[in-house]
Amino acid sequence: MNEAWGTVVALVGEQATIRIDETGCGRCRQPGGCGGSQAATLFCHTPRTFCVPNPDGRQVGERVQVVLAGGSLGRSALHAYVQPLLALLGGALAGSAIAGEAGAIGGSVAGLLLGWLLLRRAQMRWRQEHGLQPSIRS
Structure with a gap:
């Protein structure tokens, strides 16, 4: 399973728009890490957002884990x-x-x-x- 943490930024009906907080493998900022998060900012300045079902009724501003x-x-x-x-x-x-x-x-x-x-x-x-x-x- 692929997982990422994000923040609910909008609610539209039964859907929640989630802005992903971080990109990369988690070692990007550590010494010896790949630096993928810094390289990604060269090509994409806008934050990644996803529209996902919101069955639990999460609210705007709530931090959630998005799973693929x-x-x-x-x-x-x-x-x-x-x-x-x-x-x-x-x-x-x-x-x-x-x-x-x-x-x-x-x-x-x-x-x-x-x-x-x-x-x-x-x-x-x-x-x-x-x-x-x-x-x-x-």
Whole structure:
């Protein structure tokens, strides 16, 4: 399970918007740590927020622990990085076999587009699966 601490910043109906307090592995600021939290601030200045179900009725300002189901982060990373790459390579190989270098270029673009469409489809499907959504630990 992946866990992070955050603060409830807004309530909208049955949902709570959580601002994650820290990023990184916990050793970022320690000597010999990776420094990932400092590197992340170079690319993203806005705090990370998530909208999660609020069954316990948490209030604004309350500190909560947000939990992501085990395996869901790895599964989504696999789909986000590997699936479009394989589609790109498959399209390039198929295009190359059909029309040489120009076919490889066209096939790689078509494969990348197909990989993106498959990823969007999977994302829409995962939004409906409650087991893959972040939740507030009681």
